[in-house]
Amino acid sequence: MTLPSARTTGRPLVMGVVNVTPDSFSDGGAWFTPEAALAHGRELVAQGADLLDVGGESTRPGAERPSTEEELRRVLPVVAGLSSLVPVSVDTMRSEVAALALDAGATLVNDVSGGLADPQMGALVAERGVPIVAMHWRGHSADMQSRAQYDDVVADVVAELGERVEALVAAGVAREDVLLDPGLGFAKLAHHNWELLRRLDEVSAMGHRVVLGASRKKFLGLVGRTPQTERPPLERDVATAATTLYAAQHDVWAVRVHDVAGTVDALDVADALAGRGATS
Template sequence: MSSAPASRRPGGALPRPEGRPVVMGVVNVTPDSFSDGGEWFEPADAVEHGRLLMAQGADIIDVGGESTRPGAERPSVQEELRRVLPLIELIATEGATVSVDTMRAVVAERALAAGASIVNDVSGGLADPDMVPLVAGAGVPFIAMHWRGHSTDMQTRAVYDDVVAEVCAELTERRDVLLAAGIDGADLVLDPGLGFAKLPHHNWAVLARLDALLLLGQPVLVGASRKTFLGRLGVPADAPPRPPAERDAATAATSVLAALAGVWGVRVHDVPSTRDALAVVCAVREQS
């Protein structure tokens, strides 16, 4: 990471659409992500997909160059930079609000310089000690996820007596550290980390109690999109889950639940189905 501090940007910069959650569209520039690994790995394909998500109504384009599926190995720093920077630079120039999905401060720093305006760190700043000072110095929004370890072994840490209480307690502790470090409270988003160090029944329990997360006083992001626990719905216990691309209807249902709970945003792979689902929520609310 460079020694020069990033110029500080004004707080309160999170997009906040009227009457519905923010829709964050995912572009995984990876060969091995669980849902679309390899599909957008070539730079030209990634750019076109980012443009498509913008046209479909994504409020934020979330660009990631490291797979965080269970068991995934980390790419080198240079490889992660090679994957994400060209896409961020191009779509930010075209007017997209871009978040960079990274656990590395040097990647976040370069991404901000390339045009990203939000840092989305699945480790909540725990994986890299330089991340929190960087984000605080830059004054950009930070999305901090509930995290218990890297993908290689995170599922061994899916042990809870009360998953909702423990996720809330661990996020509260992380929130306090991040605020004390100088991250603007108006721009600190908490993510319960569905699928990260959580078994299917843990994910359902967290989704059922989004109200508990909102009591932490920060905007909340829900990222259920296409995850395996959705693919197991209606499938016999001894059968494989439905493939990721067949989980968009279930994802849209989680977007409705999130909207009804009052979350700040949802992170999804298929933008049109979630935008349609949220339009239904808005239409009903207008009549109430």
């Protein structure tokens, strides 16, 4: 199944998250078994997901990496079972996992390291002729927050993403097949995330499709709150929907979200206000 093309209405595509992990920050391993993950993926499609992102490695701060064999065990049956419904992205930093997931039906690689974690990722993506989401990344989850130091977070992220683009293109990836993700929450403190959102147009101005992953992240749990009254992950969907509406105004190609139904509702309201879509 081919990857959806960019919408012409200003409405981003909705990428539903299917975490096949026991330790996800957002859902606590609710979809860890293949059967549960497949059922969840089918539910997200029914709610309006344009594509699904299947991952077998938690990237929450402090998370430990599974073995390659365990990651494959988690993701391959889910990718195979969902790829006939909508295009499927495999969320992995390992080229071996990406290769076998592509064999199983995935059409997009979502690499949170942008190819830094596995030097073979660029060559694999080039060989297969598939798009890759390159996220801004400064290190693995175990210590990434210690690297949240910037002179100008937006300028630094844009520069480092630019380096990733050139490295992937040098490996043979078509420039138009490199999608960018500013990496909200990855080696970034709350004020860094808000500055990236405020200046999101500077990321879009790089000329690549942008994927935004704000869903249920800690900085949304803290907005308007104190650390003592922080919203838990499952209570951050309204704040996530608000960032989705903002993303729709700033040329974002796709939003990666856990709550597909709420996201679709928010985008439908935006369409109605803009005179697009059904309003009766």
